[in-house]
Amino acid sequence: MSHRGEGARGAAAAPVRVAEAAPAKLNLGLRILGRRGDGFHDLDSLFVRLDLADTLVVRAAPDRVGAPAAAVRHRSPEAASSGDRLVRVPAGDAWLDDRPLTLGGDNLVLRAAAAYRRAAAMVGVEVPPAELELVKRIPWGAGLAGGSADAAATLRALAAAWPAAVDLFALGETLGSDVPFCLSGAAAARVGGRGERVVATEVPSLDLLLVYPGAEVSAGAAFGWWASDRVDVPAPDEEALRAGRRVPLHNALEPAVAARVPAVRDALAELRALGLGPVGMSGSGSTCFAWAADAAAATLAASDLARRRPDWWVRAVRSAAAGGPVGGASGG
Secondary structure: OEEOOOOOOOHHHOOOOEEEEEEEEEEEEEEEEEEOOOOOEEEEEEEEEEEEEEEEEEEEOOOOOOOOOOOOOEEOHHHHHHOOEEEEOOOOOHHHHOOOOOOOOOOHHHHHHHHHHHHHHHOOOOOOOEEEEEEOOOOOOOOOOHHHHHHHHHHHHHHHHOOOOEEHHHHHHHHOOOHHHHHHOOOEEEEEEOOOEEEEOOOOOOEEEEEEOOOOOOHHHHHHHHHHOOOOOOOOOHHHHHOOOOOOOOEOOHHHHHHHOHHHHHHHHHHHHHOOOOEEEOOOOOOEEEEEOOHHHHHHHHHHHHHHOOOOEEEEEEEOOOOOOOOOEEEO
């Protein structure tokens, strides 16, 4: 996907505000086909988009004046030195709002903004310093592509504010393996390569119970553990899932992660004990999930589990329907 046009040459011509939703993704199965020459792994996975989403708001930075919102809790001095300013606005989710989030130059929002600015400059479009506000509703380090979704939303928002003949997918590939799917807008897709091959498919909406037990698991660590204890799993049964059959879900990273991260092992055990349906781990973890029969079952189980395990982030969610909106941008 590319956004073309001369676009605005400065802050005065930019929209006052552009907001983008940044939906989470879930892996309904993950197979590892082998290690690539570039150090990444070839994957075969089925991704679905969730109705759980962060929000990213972009404005032209007002002459380096801080964000006026009294609700802002976290600010990035590193971002200020580069021109862009990233601030975090509480989501009203006490569990997540109190967790620290890195807002420095390694945050994918700032990396995406810098990448878009460089690419736009190469085609003659100036992107001025931006004020970036992030509302986090997706746990990070959780296997739900929260950072990648934020990066994709940043690229879309900047492209809407300052259009340029920039290939967003090419930029996305440089930022993270999940970014291409997050840019695609697909409700569900078969994803291959390191994540750059995204083929949209159709999977009915699923009612899911998510459990993030608070342990951050890096993808690098998870793949390293898998390399030490390799397992193969069946490919995601796309036909069965498309038909709505609640088949077992296989993630090749799950055994290695569960063996080394007690919180993941505990979350999987709790979910299996609920008897809702198929249970699995998303991506490299540590979020685990159960596929419930319907929304009422997922909501009831979430309420019960949250009472028993207040130290866990527990939510009932739905996957997106085919053709449903990604979230879209708004200006004004």
